[in-house]
Amino acid sequence: MQSIATPRREMTHAPMVAAAVPPQMASATSSLDHVGVVITVGREQPLFFEGDAAECYYKVVKGAVRSCKLLADGRRHIGDFFFADDFIGLDAGETYSFAGEAVMPTTLIRYSRRKVDALAAHDPRVAKSFVEIMRTSLCAAHDRMALLGRMNAMERIASFLLNLADRATDAHIDLPMTRTDIGDYLGLTMETVSRAFSQLKHDGIIEQRSVHEVAIADRDALEALAEAA
């Protein structure tokens, strides 16, 4: 009875907060399917705004979503990126505490929160999978706080890339988001992000097929740069 372990994602260099549904939960969450509706959202389009009444959960099918918070003077923080299989909204109270926006054209399943919560209330398997998602998110959030609080620019970028690499299916990493997005996610400016990428490329640690696609050429070196974690 493995109530706790999440084989799916390693936490070694892993401050990625998004929580995919763990594989052993697949059957449980698939019971949600009949309350979900498939929707598509265009690039840079909002899913919901910060402060909106939180009436839906979402699961990403294809594409990428970011969660954003805006400070009073317009500074932006990206809380997380959500990719295929990631579940969005479990942490909401009455309202969403962040905006959800599509980074690229994205397909999602939208669930009525009311229905799903009711379903979870008398299906312990569903409830448990939700708790597990929250638990994983919480650990990842703590890892990312340490990253934001204590790592320098290159360490943050290296951790970020390793993180994405762990999620990726093949050798290359998709970066559907802009450099500004990455900066807002890592607590850096676009320029600092760009310089870090240039440095990694110059040092032969990554290769860049295009702006939005990189491959790790020297994983050991990248891990050394991120070793702080």
Place this chain on the structure above:
Amino acid sequence: MQSIATPRREMTHAPMVAAAVPPQMASATSSLDHVGVVITVGREQPLFFEGDAAECYYKVVKGAVRSCKLLADGRRHIGDFFFADDFIGLDAGETYSFAGEAVMPTTLIRYSRRKVDALAAHDPRVAKSFVEIMRTSLCAAHDRMALLGRMNAMERIASFLLNLADRATDAHIDLPMTRTDIGDYLGLTMETVSRAFSQLKHDGIIEQRSVHEVAIADRDALEALAEAA
């Protein structure tokens, strides 16, 4: 049926992650009492280490606990401070993802995780209160990520003080932790923390009765400094 709202803590300037048991849950969590053992821990003493098998939950009765993560080269990050009524450990997987240490002589209740989880498994009220604690923690964690990623030193300190003030029972704020602790919590150095306090004192925004006790003299000014959130 208020399944969501947490009247207890306002999130306005509130990146404090620790989650107190919401008041409406008190009766539910009090059913835990007979599985808990009261323990006391001395100043700077460990409760558990990062990586230890997570066999217990804890609730602070009196005193203060910090959660710490160490980076490879010794840099330290404090994930959270836990005060009276805060619950510790719900986010643990098989092992603790951070160390728990008493900031001052502290009294806690230690719960067998196995027993509590079993209890939660067939008492929906307990399970629900746990989910609520995790949900609150997750929101607070996101707020604090934005703080760490996007706020400057003075904004972080101001937010921190307002946060503690919201939890405080009377007009003055207890700071049982050291300046280094505050720095490790806010992603700053001890010196930067100290300079911020000196500045606030100089500007008449806070008054310092002692190193570990301050009073907010000009709340509006402090809120203006923290307004970013």
Place this chain on the structure above:
DNA sequence: CGCCCATTTGAAAATAATCAATGGAAGTGG
């Protein structure tokens, strides 16, 4: 009373931000 350790304060150094300009790719419209 005196020692020790945390805090405060100061000066110098470093990291990242800001300001500014150039380069390049994707998409639009003629």
Place this chain on the structure above:
DNA sequence: CCACTTCCATTGATTATTTTCAAATGGGCG
């Protein structure tokens, strides 16, 4: 289909904030 436009990324130079290094102060505890 090509040229134009626009937006994003890159690179460079300068500035600012915070860190680091160093010294002095002071409060609490034995």
